[in-house]
Amino acid sequence: MTDTAARPLVQAFLDPDSETWSYVIYDRDGGSAAVIDAVLDFDNASGRTSTDGASKIVEFVQDKDLTVEWILETHAHADHLSAAPYIREHLGGKIAIGDHIRQVQGIFREVFNLEREFLADGSQFDHLFHDGDTFTIGDLKGQVIYVPGHTPADMAWLIGDALFVGDTLFLPDVGSARCDFPGGDAHALYQSVQKLLALPEETRMFMCHDYPPNGSRAHEYETTVGAQKRSNIHLHQGVSEADFVTMRTERDATLAMPRLILPSIQVNIRAGEMPPAEDNGTVYLKVPINKL
Numbered sequence: 001m002t003d004t005a006a007r008p009l010v011q012a013f014l015d016p017d018s019e020t021w022s023y024v025i026y027d028r029d030g031g032s033a034a035v036i037d038a039v040l041d042f043d044n045a046s047g048r049t050s051t052d053g054a055s056k057i058v059e060f061v062q063d064k065d066l067t068v069e070w071i072l073e074t075h076a077h078a079d080h081l082s083a084a085p086y087i088r089e090h091l092g093g094k095i096a097i098g099d100h101i102r103q104v105q106g107i108f109r110e111v112f113n114l115e116r117e118f119l120a121d122g123s124q125f126d127h128l129f130h131d132g133d134t135f136t137i138g139d140l141k142g143q144v145i146y147v148p149g150h151t152p153a154d155m156a157w158l159i160g161d162a163l164f165v166g167d168t169l170f171l172p173d174v175g176s177a178r179c180d181f182p183g184g185d186a187h188a189l190y191q192s193v194q195k196l197l198a199l200p201e202e203t204r205m206f207m208c209h210d211y212p213p214n215g216s217r218a219h220e221y222e223t224t225v226g227a228q229k230r231s232n233i234h235l236h237q238g239v240s241e242a243d244f245v246t247m248r249t250e251r252d253a254t255l256a257m258p259r260l261i262l263p264s265i266q267v268n269i270r271a272g273e274m275p276p277a278e279d280n281g282t283v284y285l286k287v288p289i290n291k292l
């Protein structure tokens with residue numbers, strides 16, 4: 001495992017529309033940084049995008065005089081569009097995701113009948129990480145942990161004592177992510193979570209989303225491995241794989257598709273880029289009928 005002696009600095013940014021947390025993780029002021037799961041604002045009714053949220057990340061990085069080395073995606077999100085290209089344009093850095101993104105690209109290339117030029121080989125990203133890979137952010141050391149289940153391509157990033165779990169886990173009072181998207185698997189998610197809960201209990205765990213139950217509290221983003229083991233409503237210590245899979249399968253059958261899944265996936269499997277413009281110069285996103 002990664003040397004956890006380092007305690008990175010972490011700044012969180014909430015996108016209220018999708019209830020998504022984005023992060024800047026850095027070693028020190030004037031040092032090196034990574035941006036994780038940046039969000040592009042998107043109005044589904046009008047098809048308009050904006051960079052208001054992502055600009056706050058850019059401003060923070062510039063104010064701290066940070067050098068962005070990595071722009072990390074935990075997975076191809078189904079509830080928001082990625083702002084990774086905007087971050088790279090303004091701050092530099094390499095856009096990276098897990099190598100299993102190729103499987104997700106293959107699935108959705110067929111769903112959306114994408115153009116022949118679209119290759120399901122991950123080449124749209126600057127770098128593909130594999131399970132167990134290591135990387136650096138200035139003085140910080142990072143490790144890549146493959147955590148399939150929510151999708152077949154989820155990665156968690158362990159950087160110093162900070163673990164960014166994507167949609168693999170939510171805060172203890174919210175539980176776990178759905179597993180009914182194409183390629184999702186509740187058995188795989190259970191096993192992925194066991195890998196994360198085997199880390200030291202004091203490991204800080206940062207969420208990609210928070211959905212406060214019945215609006216009972218403000219949005220939060222941080223917990224610990226120990227707190228998850230003791231209190232996660234779906235996956236606390238003692239929950240069997242069989243019981244979890246039964247719960248997750250029954251629960252997922254009641255859930256509607258995320259509001260932005262169709263535009264999000266088309267963009268996010270392209271590393272945040274829009275599809276190519278058509279012959280009239282306009283970019284279009286498709287809506288497959290009765291596919292999902």
